[in-house]
Amino acid sequence: MEEIYHPPVLLKESIEMLKAKEGGIFVDATLGGGGHTEAILKANPENRVIAIDRDEEAIERAIRRLEPFGDRVSIYHANFSQIGEVLEAEGVSEVNGVLFDLGVSHFHLRGERGFTVWKEQPLDMRMDRRQKLTAKEVVNELSERELADIIFKYGEERFARKIAREIVRRRKVKPIETTTELAKIVEEVIPKKLWAGRKKHPAIKTFQAIRIFVNKEFDEIEKGIPAAAEFIKPGGRLAVITFHSLEDRLVKNILRNLEGFRVITKKPIEPTPEEVKQNPAARSAKLRVAEREV
Ligand SMILES: C[S@@+](CC[C@H](N)C(=O)[O-])C[C@H]1O[C@@H](n2cnc3c(N)ncnc32)[C@H](O)[C@@H]1O
Incomplete structure (x- = not known):
C-alpha cells in the first residue's frame, strides 16, 4: 500500500535558502514524514542529512521512505535540543545548514493522540510517547x-x-x-x-x-535553535518554518539575537497561493533564515 506522507511546506523555498544544491552536510531537526530530508538528498548527490525527530512512529515511516539513500542519511530519535549530542555521535563538528519545520505533522493530526478538536480521542498530545x-x-x-x-x-x-x-x-x-x-x-x-x-x-x-x-515546545525552540547555530559553518544557514504567530515571534527574536548571524529574510517567506490551494495547512507557514557571517 502506498504511504501518504506529510506534504512538506515551503519545500522549494527551504531547499533554495539552505543552498542545498551546493552540496554539504545538513541537519533536518524535524524529520516528520521525511519530505524535506528527501528533497535535500535529491538536491545534490553529495549531500548528507542527519535527521532528528522525537516521534518514533514518524521515524519508522521515514526510514522506509529514505531507504534508497542508504548511508547518506542518519536518523536519530531525540529532541532537537539534543542536536549537540547527535552531532557528536555522528562525529560531525560543522554543518552547512539546519532546518527546523516546527509543530505537529499531518500524521499527528490524522492519528489518535488527541491533537485535533475535530475527532473524539483520548487526551494525550504527546509527540514523544516515552514522555x-x-x-x-x-x-x-x-x-x-x-x-x-x-x-x-x-x-x-x-x-x-x-x-x-x-x-x-x-x-x-x-x-x-x-x-x-x-x-x-x-x-x-x-x-x-x-x-x-x-x-x-x-x-x-x-x-x-x-x-x-x-511538549515543552517553546523550551525546545529556545534551546534548539542556538544549539544548532553553534555547528553552522561560515556562510551556512539556519532555516526555520513556523505555523502560528506566537511561535513566529519567538523564532524571529531568537534569530535576531544570534551572535555572528545575519537574518537574511527581512520579511518571512510565505507560501504561494498555489501551494495554499494544494495544501491549505500551509497557509500560516512562515520561513525565516539566518546566515553565519563569513
Ligand atoms: C511539521 S513536522 C515536519 C515535517 C517534515 N519537514 C516533512 O517534510 O515531512 C514536525 C515534526 O517535528 C517533530 N518535532 C517537533 N518538535 C520536536 C523537537 N523538539 N524535537 C524533535 N522533533 C520534534 C514532530 O514530531 C514532527 O514529526
Whole structure:
C-alpha cells in the first residue's frame, strides 16, 4: 500500500535558502514524514542529512521512505535540543545548514493522540510517547491558576480564566478524558456569537496551548535553535518554518539575537497561493533564515 506522507511546506523555498544544491552536510531537526530530508538528498548527490525527530512512529515511516539513500542519511530519535549530542555521535563538528519545520505533522493530526478538536480521542498530545506527561494530566491535575496561565500564554486566549474555571468545576464531577469533552467545555464558555458559523473551532487556541505545554515546545525552540547555530559553518544557514504567530515571534527574536548571524529574510517567506490551494495547512507557514557571517 502506498504511504501518504506529510506534504512538506515551503519545500522549494527551504531547499533554495539552505543552498542545498551546493552540496554539504545538513541537519533536518524535524524529520516528520521525511519530505524535506528527501528533497535535500535529491538536491545534490553529495549531500548528507542527519535527521532528528522525537516521534518514533514518524521515524519508522521515514526510514522506509529514505531507504534508497542508504548511508547518506542518519536518523536519530531525540529532541532537537539534543542536536549537540547527535552531532557528536555522528562525529560531525560543522554543518552547512539546519532546518527546523516546527509543530505537529499531518500524521499527528490524522492519528489518535488527541491533537485535533475535530475527532473524539483520548487526551494525550504527546509527540514523544516515552514522555510521561499527557494532556489528560494537564487538564485534570493542574491548578485553575496554572491552567489559566497556560491557556493565556500559549493560546493567547482571552477567555483563558473562564475556561480554566469551567474545566476545574467539571473535573470535580468526573475527570475530563477526551478531546470532545474538552472542546465542548470551551464551546460553552466562549460566547456563541464569536464563533458560530465560522470554520475555526473555538477550542483551537486552548488545544494549541495545552499541546505546547505538554511538549515543552517553546523550551525546545529556545534551546534548539542556538544549539544548532553553534555547528553552522561560515556562510551556512539556519532555516526555520513556523505555523502560528506566537511561535513566529519567538523564532524571529531568537534569530535576531544570534551572535555572528545575519537574518537574511527581512520579511518571512510565505507560501504561494498555489501551494495554499494544494495544501491549505500551509497557509500560516512562515520561513525565516539566518546566515553565519563569513
Ligand atoms: C511539521 S513536522 C515536519 C515535517 C517534515 N519537514 C516533512 O517534510 O515531512 C514536525 C515534526 O517535528 C517533530 N518535532 C517537533 N518538535 C520536536 C523537537 N523538539 N524535537 C524533535 N522533533 C520534534 C514532530 O514530531 C514532527 O514529526
